[in-house]
Amino acid sequence: MVYGALAFGFLLFGLATRSGAIVSFAAVFVAYLSLAVLRDAPAPQLAVSRALGSRRVGDGSPVEVTVSVENTGGTLPTVVLIDTIPYGLSVVSGSARFVTPIAAGETVSYTYTVTGKRGRYAFNRITARSYGFGGVRSRIAEFPVHSELTSLPPRRTIESIPLSPRKTLLYHGPIHAGIPGEGTEFFDVREYAVGDPMRRINWRATARHENRLFTTDFERERITEIGIIVDGRAARNPVSHGVSLFEYTVAAAASLSDSLLSAGHRVGLVTIGVGLDWTFPGYGKKQAEKIYTALANASEGESAVFDALDSIPTRVLPAGSQVVIVSPVRGDDVRALSVMVARGYSVLVVRPDPESLAPIPVRPVRAAAIASRLQRIDRVLTLRELERVGVPVVSWDIKEPLEACIRSHIPKLRAWRLRGGAI
Template sequence: MNSRTAFLLLLIFGFLITGLISLNGAVIALAIPLLVYLGIALWYSPTPPDLVAFRTLPLETVFPDTPVEVNIFLKNNGGDLPEVLIEDNVPEGLTVLDGETSRFLPLPAGEEIQLSYVVKGGRGDYRFTTLQVSYREGAGLFEGKIAVQASHRLMVRPRPRPLRSIPIRPPQTRGFAGPIPSRQGGVGVDFFLVREYQPGDPMRRINWKVTAREEQNLFTNLFEQQRVADVGIILDAREQSYGGSNDHLLFEYAVDAAASIADAFLRDGNRVGMLVYGAGIDTAFPGAGKIQHQRILQVLARAHLGSNYALESLSYLPTRFFPPHSQVVLISPLQPHDTEILITLRAHGYQVLVLSPDLIRFDAGQVAPNSPEELALRIALAERKFALQKLRRAGIQVLDWDVTLPLEQVVRQAIPLRPHLRRGMGMPV
């Protein structure tokens, strides 16, 4: 019952009660037209309609702020509907740029109508669900509302930035040709060692200078084989790592960096897996190729900051998700207690690379010279520098990323093009 029906009933009962109390038939007669009007409206009151809807999106996976046209087709398979109000539930986070998300019109039996509008939004996984359809008869006294299913999904993926190959040296590689030195002799471009000549060695690889020092033996140059590797990327999505905020802007930089790094490793032919560690654990199991690239971008599109008591520490990382002796890349602002866990991970045989967006500088902004805020900033930066140095001493590659600088520049400055291993350290210099 809507407000119009309630008002009509109030008038009818008012006239009837007033006429009975005053014994005035003229007042009672005033209620008769209203009763006839109510009866006609009740006779023509609409029954629940039979509506079918479907939704189309020309682009189901897009990059942020890309306009997407949403088309909705609604067909009436039941009786005539004199007045219908159609309203679409636009997911939160999408902005309507053009068109209409609701329409009020009559809908005869068998007729189909189309509703179109254009939206855009930031990174995320948006789910369109139902249409809200309100219907009523011509007098507007009796109405109903139903939800018509028109589900669809819009995936707004992060945009990978151009990033050249990242040189890494994991302890173990796979048996396919690639850009990573494998610590094994064979076909390659970098010198590996000299050994005695064996039947079948090409003559052009004989080292004549070493052979000249010997009377009977020949010696052959061996080159280091280059192969692909397993790379696991971990995106820290814990609220505590971003100052306790569930919508910190620095997290978007971290997501874009994860997409760019995954894209760079996949282009080199490596097997790459993605793990988002925050309110829960979302994963893309290790794989290679374009399909794996799409899987990783879908995982990153769903990534969001959250808090989970069971996942407050990195000690609960599912390390078995990554093959033993593989390359692990952690993207995180880092918490104080994360240092020891990463050192333990390195001790278990993983080659660890940490890309750490600088949360302190990002939140501090501009501070006045010689102010208490500047002193607090210097102390916080000194603590961060000490923690990163501790990781480096443990053989972990660390990239301290001031997000005002492009990621490509930070990677090139921190990691040389052809790293060589320090003796006994296992880290590139």
């Protein structure tokens, strides 16, 4: 285009001034353009690959992407390579676009670095555009190269939460089962039975009775089955300055699952939002990776079917299991949670506080103050109603670390358990 404009300009100027030198000079441009137009651009025959520095990274962690291209055809004077970046990722160093000549049989590569928030990102294609002589004509080829990057939610190490499920499993763990057996905490004193180990004889009780021996029983400690429910209902997760409260909900669920799995429990995950996503309960590191992946893919939304917390099918959560709900619950959720308690679940709510999300300035100021006061009243009444129906709540100010919040609530949860509250 540039050469054509120059040739045409010089030609008109030469004719206008009747200058043979200028017309001859313009003829050089015309000849160059004619050659460039007549010669077709070579077709890019390439073997293209992409390598990710890591396929699973933490939220916001940089990932190095390396694109390698081997020319299996003829020499390409100029080729532009463009790697298509998935929406949500941003390039923090280097460039996804690379311009280079490639000789026949030559291999070239280039590197750039991307980063992104929680989610799953699919790289699908790399585009190559080959230019011919003069850069006038070009050919485009797209190469399907599939790669997948998962950015996992952030998680923090938190202390074990005191729980009192109505049912425990057979394996040893941190939950007090309410029956005598192997453990560390005192349970009862009973008369000695044949086979009791000598180290467990209670000599103080024995000294008060002639010809009788007494044994100390400890409380059996076991693991339990825990279902973590992540509330992705859009109506429960306000957005402020482009940040949704749901991101804090997901991060809390990741930290809780990490802590509970590390304690040996059998943990499953249920996310409600657009639909219901269920990760079958399991143990150990493999289960942790399944839960982290599910949380990376979790999204908020609304569903006409799963519009309440008690709409989760009972087959998803076994009867008598411990349920930990991560949700900014409101007053109209109390009925649903009381139904879950009536079904035999031990329920604990970890509540990210919507009021602690950075507020958007509202005018008039008086109306904003009234709205904030009504929110606080609703929160206080909701917490009271939940405790009345047997559901303790860990209220989390998201400006503080979750582990510090849970640590401050541990005495309250232990007292609740000792009172016989159904956690």
